[in-house]
Amino acid sequence: MKILHYFLFLALSFSVGYAQKTPVFKVVLDAGHGGKDPGKVVNKNIYEKDVVLKIALLVGKKLEAQPDIKVIYTRKTDVLIDLYERGAIANKNKADVFVSIHCNAHETQVEGAETYVLGLNANEQNFEVAKAENSVIYMEDNYKKKYAQYNINSPESLIGVSIMQEEFLEQSIQLAKIVQKQLTGVMNRTNRGVRQAGFIVLHQTYMPSILIETAFLTNNEERKFLTSAKGQEEFAENIAAAIISYKKWVQGKSSYVSPYDTSARSSRSRTPQHSTNHPSQSDLTYKVQISSSPKRLEAKGFNFKGLSPISAEKDGSIFVYYYGNAKRHKDALTLLSNAKKKGYTDAYITAFYQGRRITVERAKKLEK
Ligand SMILES: [Zn+2]
Incomplete structure (x- = not known):
């Protein structure tokens, strides 16, 4: 039925000269961690969960100002949402994209932004990043039952790409590339590239999905920037801009079919x-x-x-x-x-x- 409506809509649009409004583009913003899961903790009082929530809410505000974008948040407050639940929220809402926002950490002063898609083309470095983000499952109830198919401690047991994510891989990579372009080209941050790894949260969704490691909380300069209002505003501005240009790209493709059609x-x-x-x-x-x-x-x-x-x-x-x-x-x-x-x-x-x-x-x- 939906596709019939769509064609009807197209026909109408052509006959009345695009007088109809364009379909709503749904964006799920996922601020990583929350509640009893602080994410990365630096200097005992700087929590990844707080930084990424602020950025996600700001991204949402900017996107909500667009007439044809609807924003759905996996969390708007300091609560822990299961990785499963995050994907379920996106699937239930039939989102067009899923964007998970995080901060990176390392024992050195390494810096820069990297954006992930779910994929098998992982290396050891990417595996460590995914492992850190996946480890939240141990705080969830019944994690053994829910995540029996994943062994997050073994690089050999890579988390396979689901058929749905495989289907949207090209779009996920395109979105990741645009994000990196904004964060590095426009914001001038160090470019650590588009990467692949087995993130459980990306394994749950049925639409193009990415995970952004905005910057390193362990790098002194980047931490200062990430925790400042100015830094959060800049990250939000550029992530929102990337989502908007991705939307234009994907809607401009003649073969575009909504992930849920x-x-x-x-x-x-x-x-x-x-x-x-x-x-x-x-x-x-x-x-x-x-x-x-x-x-x-x-x-x-x-x-x-x-x-x-x-x-x-x-x-x-x-x-x-x-x-x-x-x-x-x-x-x-x-x-x-x-x-x-x-x-x-x-x-x-x-x-x-x-x-x-x-x-x-x-x-x-x-x-x-
Ligand atoms: Zn994280």
């Missing part, structure tokens, strides 16, 4: 034009459609939260990914529940007869 994806994948990697040998097969992406991903379990087998199909310019291969509908139901348990909550059962997509109702009849 799942109706667009499923309607596009209803009539497959060309099949690849079809393991189906016999005539009738059920598969669980778990995802679709403009990018080709290797159809391997590590790209799909360990689900296997995965098959891919090209539908126009979109790659559609399926999990499993069942002969009977009742087995497909088991596959579906597996996929949902792994976080593919929008997954659904599809059916093929002689390699062609058919309705599930028709497949059930053929089964008998």
